[in-house]
Amino acid sequence: MAKxxxxxxxxxxxxxxxxxxxxxxxxxxxxxxxxxxxxxxxQVGAFAMGATTYEWVLxxxxxxxxxxxxxxxxxxxxxxxxxxxDLPRIPGANLTFVQGDVRPVHEAMTTAAxxxxxxxxxxxxxxxxxxxxxxxxxxxxxxxxxxxxxGAPLLPRRMTSSRLSLTAVEQRGPFAYLTYEIGRPx
Numbered sequence: 001m002a003k004x005x006x007x008x009x010x011x012x013x014x015x016x017x018x019x020x021x022x023x024x025x026x027x028x029x030x031x032x033x034x035x036x037x038x039x040x041x042x043q044v045g046a047f048a049m050g051a052t053t054y055e056w057v058l059x060x061x062x063x064x065x066x067x068x069x070x071x072x073x074x075x076x077x078x079x080x081x082x083x084x085x086d087l088p089r090i091p092g093a094n095l096t097f098v099q100g101d102v103r104p105v106h107e108a109m110t111t112a113a114x115x116x117x118x119x120x121x122x123x124x125x126x127x128x129x130x131x132x133x134x135x136x137x138x139x140x141x142x143x144x145x146x147x148x149x150x151g152a153p154l155l156p157r158r159m160t161s162s163r164l165s166l167t168a169v170e171q172r173g174p175f176a177y178l179t180y181e182i183g184r185p186x
Contacts, residue, residue, distance in 0.1 A: 003137040004106065004118040006127040007040055008154070009175070010141050015151035016124055021052050023060070029144050029174055036142070036172055044077060045113025048105065048130075049121035051083035052152075058088065067091040078112045080105055082126055102129045128157045131182060139164070139180040142172070162186075 009026050010016050018025055049057075061069050070093045078094045081087065082105075089095060098105050109118045120127045120136065130136040141154070159182075168179035 002045070002110070002113060002115055002117050004110075004120065004130060004135055005138040005140055006120045006122075006130070006136055007140040008122055008127075008142070009144050010154045011144055011146050011148045011151075013147045013149065014154045015148040016122055016154050017052075017056070017152040018148050019150045021056060021152060023056060025146055025148060026144060029146065036177070040140070041074075041077075041119075043117045044119045045116025046078050046080070046109040047074075047119040047121055048080040048082065048102075048109060048126065050123045050126040051081060051085065051087060053122045053126075054081045054083070054087060058090065063090045063093075064088055067093065078109070080109060102126075102133050102135060106130065106133070106135045124153050124155045128155050131155070131159060132157070132185060134184040136182050138167075139178075139182055141178045141180075143176040143178060145174050 008016050009023075011025070017023055058064065063070050067090050070090050074093075076094050078096065080096045080098050082099060082102075083097055084099050087097065089097075096108075106118070120130050127136060163183040163185070165181045165183070166178065167181050168177070170177045
């Protein structure tokens with residue numbers, strides 16, 4: 001059965017980006033020869049991200065100048081970008097820009113995924129909106145050996161232990177992977 005998953009890296013102190021909305025701290029760590037992301041993404045049929053994440057990827061990878069990189073990373077997997085402003089479109093990328101309630105977008109993503117999983121890339125507020133709507137099934141955290149002290153929080157809301165059930169713990173290189181099943185909100 002297909003799942004909607006928030007698969008992300010986080011610092012030990014619970015931040016997914018630093019105070020400048022950068023992920024550079026993550027790429028400094030490296031992951032050895034681990035192909036965790038490739039195995040994960042092979043099961044993804046559609047994905048969503050917030051505007052800040054999209055803008056960071058756009059700039060970090062110079063995707064307007066080198067749009068082939070998007071295809072190298074994500075192929076033609078459809079992506080939805082949640083935003084309240086006009087953002088540049090990556091040439092050739094299968095992108096849909098949306099705003100508002102995640103429910104109708106999730107329905108479209110599930111249809112487009114054709115039985116595969118839906119990935120909520122980030123940020124934490126977007127993943128939280130999916131969780132609040134009862135649409136987030138799984139939280140997969142790659143806990144990195146770093147503390148940031150400040151930045152974008154993993155999930156900027158309270159989610160009690162009654163909704164979270166630890167289903168897997170694994171070490172992959174320097175990362176500790178924690179997988180939680182997420183129950184529906186009360």
